[in-house]
Amino acid sequence: MSDDTAGAAIVLEDVRRSFRSGRRSVEALAGVSARARRAQITGLVGPDGAGKTTLMRLIAGLLRPDGGRIEVLGVDVARNPLLVQARLGYMPQRFGLYEDLTVAENLALYADLQNLSAGARAARYAELMRMTGLGPFQSRRAGRLSGGMKQKLGLACTLVNPPQLLLLDEPTVGVDPVSRRELWQIIEHLVRQARATVLFSTAYLDEAERCDQVLLIHEGRLLGSGPPEQFTAAMRGRSFIATAPIDRRALQERLARTAGVLDTVIQGGRVRVVTSEDSPDIRAISAAVPDLTLTPIAPRFEDGFVARLRARGADGPAAAAGTGVAQAQPAPYAQQAPGGREAVIRVSEVTRRFGEFTAVDKVSFEVKRGEVFGLLGANGAGKSTTFRMLCGLLPPTEGALRVAGFDLRTAAAVARRRIGYMAQRFSLYEDLSVRQNLRFFSSVYGLSGRRQRRRIDWAGGEFGLGALAEAKAGELPLGFKQRLALACALMHEPEILFLDEPTSGVDPLARREFWRRINVLAGQGVTVLVTTHFMEEAEYCDRLLIMAQGRVLTEGTPDAIKAAARRPERPDPTLEDAFIAAIGTGGAPQAP
Amino acid sequence: MWRRVLALFIKELLAVLADPRGRWLLIGPPLIQLVVFGYAASFDLNHVPIAIYNQDRSQASRDLAARFAGSPTFTVEALLSSGRRVNELIDSRQVEAVVLIDRRFTRDLYRHVPAPVQVIVDGRNSNTGLLIEGYAGSILTAFSLAWSRAHGGNPPPAVLDARALYNQTLDSHWFIIPGIIALLTQVETLLVVGLSVARERELGTFDQLLVTPLRQLDILLGKGLPGLLVGLAEASIIIAATVLWFHVPLRGSLAALYLGLLLFVLAVTGIGLAISALSATQQQALLGAFLFLVPSIILSGFATPIANMPRWVRELTLLNPMRYILVIVRSVFLRGSGLGELLSQLWPMALIGIATLAAAGWLFRKRVT
Numbered sequence: 023m024s025d026d027t028a029g030a031a032i033v034l035e036d037v038r039r040s041f042r043s044g045r046r047s048v049e050a051l052a053g054v055s056a057r058a059r060r061a062q063i064t065g066l067v068g069p070d071g072a073g074k075t076t077l078m079r080l081i082a083g084l085l086r087p088d089g090g091r092i093e094v095l096g097v098d099v100a101r102n103p104l105l106v107q108a109r110l111g112y113m114p115q116r117f118g119l120y121e122d123l124t125v126a127e128n129l130a131l132y133a134d135l136q137n138l139s140a141g142a143r144a145a146r147y148a149e150l151m152r153m154t155g156l157g158p159f160q161s162r163r164a165g166r167l168s169g170g171m172k173q174k175l176g177l178a179c180t181l182v183n184p185p186q187l188l189l190l191d192e193p194t195v196g197v198d199p200v201s202r203r204e205l206w207q208i209i210e211h212l213v214r215q216a217r218a219t220v221l222f223s224t225a226y227l228d229e230a231e232r233c234d235q236v237l238l239i240h241e242g243r244l245l246g247s248g249p250p251e252q253f254t255a256a257m258r259g260r261s262f263i264a265t266a267p268i269d270r271r272a273l274q275e276r277l278a279r280t281a282g283v284l285d286t287v288i289q290g291g292r293v294r295v296v297t298s299e300d301s302p303d304i305r306a307i308s309a310a311v312p313d314l315t316l317t318p319i320a321p322r323f324e325d326g327f328v329a330r331l332r333a334r335g336a337d338g339p340a341a342a343a344g345t346g347v348a349q350a351q352p353a354p355y356a357q358q359a360p361g362g363r364e365a366v367i368r369v370s371e372v373t374r375r376f377g378e379f380t381a382v383d384k385v386s387f388e389v390k391r392g393e394v395f396g397l398l399g400a401n402g403a404g405k406s407t408t409f410r411m412l413c414g415l416l417p418p419t420e421g422a423l424r425v426a427g428f429d430l431r432t433a434a435a436v437a438r439r440r441i442g443y444m445a446q447r448f449s450l451y452e453d454l455s456v457r458q459n460l461r462f463f464s465s466v467y468g469l470s471g472r473r474q475r476r477r478i479d480w481a482g483g484e485f486g487l488g489a490l491a492e493a494k495a496g497e498l499p500l501g502f503k504q505r506l507a508l509a510c511a512l513m514h515e516p517e518i519l520f521l522d523e524p525t526s527g528v529d530p531l532a533r534r535e536f537w538r539r540i541n542v543l544a545g546q547g548v549t550v551l552v553t554t555h556f557m558e559e560a561e562y563c564d565r566l567l568i569m570a571q572g573r574v575l576t577e578g579t580p581d582a583i584k585a586a587a588r589r590p591e592r593p594d595p596t597l598e599d600a601f602i603a604a605i606g607t608g609g610a611p612q613a614p
Numbered sequence: 615m616w617r618r619v620l621a622l623f624i625k626e627l628l629a630v631l632a633d634p635r636g637r638w639l640l641i642g643p644p645l646i647q648l649v650v651f652g653y654a655a656s657f658d659l660n661h662v663p664i665a666i667y668n669q670d671r672s673q674a675s676r677d678l679a680a681r682f683a684g685s686p687t688f689t690v691e692a693l694l695s696s697g698r699r700v701n702e703l704i705d706s707r708q709v710e711a712v713v714l715i716d717r718r719f720t721r722d723l724y725r726h727v728p729a730p731v732q733v734i735v736d737g738r739n740s741n742t743g744l745l746i747e748g749y750a751g752s753i754l755t756a757f758s759l760a761w762s763r764a765h766g767g768n769p770p771p772a773v774l775d776a777r778a779l780y781n782q783t784l785d786s787h788w789f790i791i792p793g794i795i796a797l798l799t800q801v802e803t804l805l806v807v808g809l810s811v812a813r814e815r816e817l818g819t820f821d822q823l824l825v826t827p828l829r830q831l832d833i834l835l836g837k838g839l840p841g842l843l844v845g846l847a848e849a850s851i852i853i854a855a856t857v858l859w860f861h862v863p864l865r866g867s868l869a870a871l872y873l874g875l876l877l878f879v880l881a882v883t884g885i886g887l888a889i890s891a892l893s894a895t896q897q898q899a900l901l902g903a904f905l906f907l908v909p910s911i912i913l914s915g916f917a918t919p920i921a922n923m924p925r926w927v928r929e930l931t932l933l934n935p936m937r938y939i940l941v942i943v944r945s946v947f948l949r950g951s952g953l954g955e956l957l958s959q960l961w962p963m964a965l966i967g968i969a970t971l972a973a974a975g976w977l978f979r980k981r982v983t
Contacts, residue, residue: 430825462622465617468617494632
């Protein structure tokens with residue numbers, strides 16, 4: 023293996039690190055051994071809380087390992103962290119941009135910090151501006167940039183003095199698919215042209231497929247390493263697209279309970295199926311649903327991850343969540359929500375201005391009862407503003423919004439009882455226990471006495487939170503935080519549910535479990551409005567609305583939006599392809 | 615409505631008290647500050663270093679010098695034999711004052727003409743300088759009285775017979791420590807209330823609150839009442855320490871004191887909520903709180919009398935709730951005042967409280983949009 027070591031930019035040997043959280047000790051990394059090769063992109067892939075950031079900080083010499091050895095570019099990090107730091111560039115999750123400085127000033131500041139000689143600056147700035155496409159925005163304050171542009175500027179600042187090794191900690195989080203693709207192009211260019219070594223951490227599993235090598239970590243352990251094809255190769259012949267003339271949710275439900283099926287995911291009007299056997303008994307599965315067609319498709323990275331997680335059995339919280347998916351049908355509400363299929367959310371000609379800037383420009387759409395509706399858009403497209411207006415957090419400048427027949431800005435507080443809201447990053451009271459959170463949110467929604475006790479018991483049982491009732495919300499693993507947040511939003515059985523990037527960063531099994539619950543709710547007549555950057559989530563929606571520059575770009579079912587992006591060279595576009603195509607063609611400002 | 619407010623109230627208290635650090639922050643620092651300020655802050659002069667240059671060298675002048683040396687106010691650091699070092703000693707702050715007894719001192723005493731004694735005071739701290747002058751004057755008066763009694767001659771034509779009411783020994787701790795009750799109550803209430811909304815905004819839970827059926831008023835109450843409770847609890851702890859540890863007499867009506875504190879905390883809560891409503895982050899809220907705290911203490915009469923301030927500043931202090939509570943706390947403690955006498959201090963605080971809470975409610979609504 024000496025040959026391998028010579029080509030390795032990073033060598034990890036049995037790296038361990040724990041943190042204290044209150045009285046408990048949490049093992050963030052439980053013995054990780056791996057290598058990252060020079061002049062390649064190594065993906066550090068895993069859900070939030072897997073230990074990615076800890077590993078990055080250990081490699082950068084910002085943390086000391088409890089045990090094991092880390093060698094970076096041939097230097098032992100523990101012995102000589104300063105030498106290592108001089109040779110690497112590290113872009114943490116929240117890169118330290120100075121929001122009150124302009125793009126150019128930020129760049130100059132980092133050039134000063136990294137001792138870039140005055141003579142080399144002009145050429146380097148021009149190169150970075152060209153690479154990131156930030157040239158036209160040099161005099162804009164960093165605080166006024168969109169999420170994607172901020173990440174690009176952060177990357178540019180990290181690259182001012184070209185490092186031999188680049189550590190990028192989740193640079194694509196909160197970044198829309200278009201900017202995400204651009205960031206990837208910059209990084210790939212860097213590796214191919216400048217022969218830099220990149221360690222790229224991400225919770226988006228689809229990004230793993232763009233890496234040369236993948237280190238898949240989960241709960242502090244290395245689940246596998248190798249080129250991404252190696253993960254998918256094992257899954258060859260096990261992935262199918264299922265179609266049948268019944269509702270897609272019912273189809274998924276049936277398939278999930280069929281023997282021999284490992285995993286099911288809704289994709290538009292179809293269901294993606296992964297079988298548990300290498301040589302699947304297609305006929306047995308086909309028999310489970312009348313008129314089922316199974317079309318083989320190429321496996322993807324996520325299939326491999328899910329298979330590994332399921333194979334590990336019920337020894338982790340995420341795995342426990344996984345087994346929950348295949349079990350009994352959850353029954354969130356006692357009763358079916360009343361009413362027919364009329365529109366419960368109506369947005370007509372809504373405009374929102376912030377000073378001179380028009381964030382939302384004459385947007386109109388409707389959402390019917392029981393529909394799962396997705397609001398998509400690039401960073402700064404106005405979808406968050408629209409979402410906040412719908413929730414009553416922001417008044418529109420012009421136009422009218424009606425949610426369940428009310429404008430939530432002006433309606434009596436009681437009207438808000440009909441909606442549930444789950445914020446991004448699961449806004450829970452982290453110092454309070456699970457039970458205290460549940461009690462608080464149910465009381466605030468007017469629940470009391472027996473009904474309140476019943477709902478708290480329901481949440482404890484339904485979401486597997488019973489045993490954790492006295493644990494502080496802040497100390498829960500991410501998957502459980504997400505469950506608690508959903509439980510809190512559902513305590514009062516709202517008929518409309520607002521979700522803001524509900525499964526960003528959680529592991530694939532937790533995401534499946536979450537959407538399974540949402541599907542059941544929709545089946546009971548609950549209307550769900552989701553805003554997300556995450557195309558996986560968008561696939562679950564009945565209908566999507568894509569916004570760009572404050573306007574509605576396109577609206578339709580995921581399948582229709584994909585179909586519109588079909589080209590001869592791209593016969594079966596993904597939703598991400600379709601999204602990027604839509605933004606690309608319609609993103610330019612339109613004449614009024 | 616009350617059930618929802620109660621839920622928020624309980625949640626707020628839990629959030630403050632569930633965290634051991636939060637609990638400690640509410641009790642530890644105020645008590646430490648009380649003890650430190652209680653001992654440190656004093657207007658009384660003790661052991662002021664002085665030098666004496668006795669040119670007379672007689673029985674009488676030695677007697678006078680001994681009176682300076684024996685006073686608890688002064689410590690004689692140096693006995694000078696020439697005038698050369700006078701300026702140097704004061705300049706280098708080795709002494710705060712130099713007493714010069716003239717060569718003709720005894721002779722003039724016997725001739726019954728004014729016998730000259732000079733005090734040279736370091737005027738850099740004008741307040742201390744004045745006090746030193748005063749203490750020196752009273753030592754000289756006492757000496758003069760004793761001299762004329764023993765040696766005949768004309769007693770001083772008029773003698774000041776000062777007697778202090780309420781604080782017989784003029785112990786300035788009795789003045790300052792009750793003031794600290796008001797000071798610490800204000801600081802703690804402002805921080806607890808001021809940071810609560812900003813913290814939720816930072817964590818993103820505030821949006822979550824706003825989409826619940828809680829109304830602005832409910833949130834105002836749910837956030838304000840815990841501040842009220844914490845403020846009053848804080849005041850009670852400090853009052854207990856003032857009475858039990860520092861033995862400052864609590865002579866007046868406890869009911870009046872608590873009514874005053876209630877109105878005071880109410881007003882401060884309103885200010886805290888207004889600051890909270892204006893701040894997007896905890897850091898901004900903290901800055902806002904201090905922006906209010908410093909002037910409110912200086913313009914309260916805590917250390918410097920309001921009567922000494924120029925007229926327009928005096929009128930400005932009318933808006934400062936701390937000005938009123940200081941009068942109340944001091945009169946209840948030292949003068950033994952009851953409710954009736956303090957009405958004139960109570961109603962302005964009630965008015966300020968209503969105004970600040972209304973303003974907070976309005977800012978809340980405005981900021982939320």
